[in-house]
């Protein structure tokens with residue numbers, strides 16, 4: 001198990017990628033903000049099987065944080081990250097400096113419109129423009145054949161898929177199901193902020209979502225009837241949103257008549273957590289007969 005090669009310079013990263021591709025290698029890519037946990041490692045392991053060369057990026061992207069968010073205290077652990085990346089078979093870790101990603105005078109932004117309007121787009125203004133822009137830059141620098149993203153960040157995954165289609169980027173996007181702790185808590189770098197008492201309350205997010213999924217599986221189709229018990233089950237300090245949305249468009253739904261996703265964002269203490277479950281993505285939904 002050898003440590004991945006570390007590249008800090010974007011031009012050097014592109015040269016590495018060109019050379020690998022010149023030798024006929026298919027490049028798989030997993031972008032992250034570091035503080036790697038089992039969710040990230042699952043993405044890396046799946047990526048390993050999808051390419052001949054595996055590139056990881058670790059970049060805490062300042063443009064996707066709001067002025068009052070946790071950029072300064074976001075967890076960082078490069079040695080630990082490299083160790084986990086090595087164990088997952090990573091060939092190269094691209095770890096750029098913010099000054100190299102955003103040189104003075106930069107002024108171009110990628111904006112995915114409708115998909116970025118609701119949900120986190122309401123509570124984190126500018127967040128998804130920051131995400132789409134940095135992902136587009138990383139795609140240009142790394143030039144992967146395939147890139148993997150977690151369904152944990154469901155809206156982000158939808159936005160990345162849309163951007164790649166809209167901008168004709170020749171990159172396959174693969175979504176990976178959310179990796180959870182044994183008790184159901186979605187893994188997140190931000191879980192490190194939680195005290196034991198906060199962690200216990202954080203668990204009410206996944207519990208509420210799972211209970212809603214069970215109700216849907218038992219036949220409940222009404223959005224309000226799915227949402228209100230879920231809302232009541234949450235023990236959080238501030239609920240940003242709990243919504244039932246169309247899994248493709250992320251538009252709110254009144255009735256579970258097509259594949260849907262229930263998404264939640266809430267603060268437990270000072271920590272903002274998100275989670276989601278997909279409902280009716282399988283055959284359990286009886287589609288109405290065609291007119």
Ligand code: AMP
Pocket residue numbers: 031032033034039040042043148149150151152153176177178179180186187188189
């Ligand atoms: P982040 O470092 O939080 O930006 O996440 C990097 C990538 O890992 C994103 O595609 C996330 O969706 C994904 N990810 C984060 N947490 C999880 C998880 N618990 N399960 C699956 N993927 C995850």
